[in-house]
Amino acid sequence: MQGRWTRVVRTPLGLTATVLVVAVVALAVLGPVLWGSGAGAVDTDAILAPPSAEHLAGTDNLGRDILLRVLVATRLSIVLALLAITIAVVCGLVLGSAPFVLGRRSGRLLAAGVNIAVAFPGLLLALFFAVVFGVGATGAVLAIGLAGAPAFARLTQTLVAGVVARDYVAAAQAMGIGRLRILVRHVLPNIAEPLVVNATIGAGSALLSFTGLSFLGLGVQSPSYDWGRLLYDGIATIYVNAAAALVPGAAVLLAGLAFNLFGESVAKGLGVPAGIGLGAVVPGRRAVPVDAPAPAGRTAAADRPSDVVLDVRDLEVTVPGPAGPVRPVRGVSFDVRRGEAIGIVGESGSGKSMTALAITRLLAGRGRVDAARLEFLGQDLLAPDTAVRRRTLGTTLAMVFQDPMTAFNPTRRIGAQLAEVATHHQGMTRRAAAARAVDRLAAVRIPDAPARVRQYPHEFSGGMRQRAMIGMGLMGSPALIVADEPTTALDVTVQQQVLDLLTAIRRADDVALVLISHDVTVVGEVCDRILVMYAGRIVEDLPAADLVTAARHPYTRALVDAVPDMTTDLAEPLATIPGRPVDPADVPRGCAYADRCPLAGARCRAEDPPLVAGPDGPPGHRVACWHAGEPLPAPAGRDYDELVESP
């Protein structure tokens, strides 16, 4: 908490704003005490005098010093603004949280009322209330306060709705805790921060609105004066002494800015962690494999079989983090042959999705990619992007993403989104491209494709969208499909259809597939070879057929055993992996899995094991473990899961 607030003050903008706010408040407290009498002193010899050494901003029509009056007016201006914003926040809080307490029906009515009121601009409401409450300071405070209430009510409503949708509120309701109590205990503490920030910004706006009303002659009346009143008087004499209008104007502006900037920097300071910048990233380098010796016999280009579609050597991804650069992918090497299906499995944070984005060069701006080699169909993907390469990739490399709900542009028709590929890369006419889109949708078994191309993504079900996404990849003639968790968001029966479709395409056209998933059973079913990733590295590379029976890395074995399937022994507890996955920002020395591994010894904590084929194992089975294949000890009894400090 404390740290976040000090962070606000540390930014140059935040510091300026804080200093300004403190200065304005100090002036409000001290101004009338110090200059109260001077500001009231009438000097008939110097009526409407222009700025001079004696009167820095000149005098008004009674010969009173403008500058002193502006300084003294600080208190009234600030106090009135704060009163008004208090009224606005209190009314808004009550109106905004009432729907939750009142429940469905009356709540909805209240919310509808707020919705209508919030559509009307504050100034209009303020004018209305100014008529009702009469011209003068009291009327103006009430007018600006009440006029600001709908906006705060709406804000509160939105914030409350956000918290109420969380399950902890549902849990509290299921416990039988009353709504008012839930509001006080669970809702208000969680919306306090944004409310305070907005109230600060609101104070600045209230100050400006107040000045507006006073400027119109509807606010503070003589002989009292705030900045708006001084401005009103100053405008009348602007041709004689412009400073009489400009100085109070500048004061208002400065004070309004102080509150606004303070609120904005607090909002920024509380919302996003500071210090993220690409400047912190280490300078890029190309291909220096230090800690990961490439497997023998696989390095030289001449040795590469010609049917390699994708060739990845020592891939590294570096992204900026709050405490310096983080490397979520640390030296990944593999190749994919024509028609081959590779599965990449790992838990969240293992770097598998980063790998997918890196090998397809879709990381854009989020980090840098280094590799000894990154080639797709013999083309160097590390080279700068060109139109020619875009065309090649656009027609031969297909992507399928995790969430079919968000992967299509919601404002364009499905057909147009497919056709785009053909018009851009294959030089087709619109008509030909549209026809091809229909054909491709039919190919991925979307019924009634001619009508479906005219629909928008939201009119498709999740499974159909995912198939349309695959169809989009088939607009060209792909050599490789990279599918990142393509079925995670889908139901099981739909998942099966999508997996079957991918398999069918692969079989029919000899298309290679890289399937990324957290689910070992899914990749085990679809793929020929499986890469298991942990903490940004491949820890095991094995044939899918060996996954259940012959996995050698303790992590792979635990991963397989932890997932129940339809044949799991009901008498035995499931395997578990103690501890937490490694934080990419803090990868330990040696084997990253050592802390969670029952086999780990001193060597594991000191030396990172290379990914190599076992001496007695088949060459296609590589594993990075000093204790590969050793029997695992029986799981420990019931002990505590120790709390881990989160990053």
Added chain:
Amino acid sequence: MSATFIAPNPPAGPAGTRLRSRPWARFAVRRLRRLLISLWVLVTVSFAMIHLIPGDPVRGALGPTAPAELVEAQRHALGLDDPIVVQYLHYLKGLATGDLGTSLVSRLPVADVVAQRLPATLVLAVLAFLVAVAVAVPLGVVTGVLTRRGHGRRTELAFTTTSIIVATIPDFLLGVALVYVFGIELGWLPVAGNDTAPAYVLPVFSLAIGPAVILARIIRVEMVGVLEADFVRTARAKRLPARTIYAGHALPNAVTAALTVGGLLLSALVAGTVLVENVFAWPGLGSTIVRSILTKDYPVVQAIVLVYGVGVLITNLAVDVALALLDPRSKIRED
């Protein structure tokens, strides 16, 4: 094998016509209902205004020294001695026939006052809105692209800071400053009235600049957000040229999202004319309403509040229709 490919999900079959015609009708009905309710609330509130004033509004308007007969006559002229229901029905009937009452000060029909003053305000608001949009969209899009994730941290800081500062300057203060610089010091532009084309420059500019900057900020934020969206990644996976990704995929979505806030901004702009008109002695509704509030000319105030309110409602309606046209999802969105 193909048997398992038949989609088990409900929206199967030629859903075309069924999905396209009905939602529009439902949207129209729903939107019209909301408009009518808002309009009724507005009319009722403007009617209630005079009754909400504490004490006797007529006595308040005429001052404590006015003779009792005059107050009584005035009260009768305003219809305030009728039962409140009768007054309300009378007010509704007047509105329906275009009769907005008579000004207490000038004795002119209020409808004539409004008709005479409305065009100047309307022209000012529309011009300012066009200028604001013309500035905001390119500015927001370009800064959005320049400051997308992982890019242009300095540009972002500079833009955000500048925009906060500029947006904080209230239109009337900007107006005063402009009057001083261009009217008094330089003498380049007229500072009052709307008789000549140059007279439009300062009012329009002081009204437009704040909303323009706020709108540009919103568009920038939306643009940055949209550029992070999955479908933009899809577009990049299709290896489309950058220009197509920004203009074809990102912009429509960013504008759609910005439009909701833009609508509120537009209504605020309508209200902002009140202050700006007073700075530049613009012969519109804004200067009239302020004068009428000060002289307690309630029928005029009532009518102008109503006109501004209707303006806001129309603006909101226009935004909703534009949203429905631009965003295919909103048509069938239930709210």
Added chain:
Amino acid sequence: MSELRFDDVTVRYGRTAAVDGVSLAVPPGAVVGLVGESGSGKSTLARAAVGLAPIAGGRITLGGVPVPARGRSRPLQMVFQDPYSSLDPRMTVGASVAEAMPPGGSRADRRAEVERLLELVHLNPACAGAVPARLSGGQRQRVALARALAARPRVIVADEITSALDVSVQGAVLNLVRELQRELGLSMLFISHNLAVVRYVASHVAVMRRGRLVEQGPAARVLTEPGHEYTRELLAAVPGRTTRRSRP
């Protein structure tokens, strides 16, 4: 212990019936697995049971008495899917658990009870003072279980409690569910889209589709000899089942 019964329960959202005439019983001490795809109404049924969704027809009873939807005594407790949303980020773990406990008892008693419950779900009692941000997803889910147990419920409704967790953590939560059921004789309605998970924890299985119950019975029977076409379809789609089939 008493039986949780759903009798012809219907829940409507607008015009559509999310749950349509469902009758289901959770016998004392049993874990009933409720499976179905998204939109099948299984979560709505769970929310209706704990009073979070109003029922439009039928009744939900516990030991023959309607389940109270008002007041402080709630014999049904629910554990939610998303461990990142189900704990108040501003409240310590201990306070979250204590809030669910029936009122009364001294401060020390309540603290001892919190510690006992945390130990029960294999968390170090020392973590009572921690805020949820310091806990992993699996640990949070265990706190949520402890909170549900704190209310001394007769039945716990678990709604997809492992689907947001990483596989390495999922096992630990499932083991805990089985252990609690065995040691405390807890009745549970266990909702999941994952048949293998349900098979592992549940003694009875009910299958929902489009708001209706299509099949129910002992887990061993439903999962080996499914009676309904849809159950068969679900079983066929379980990944890993087809591994042998699709391999040449």
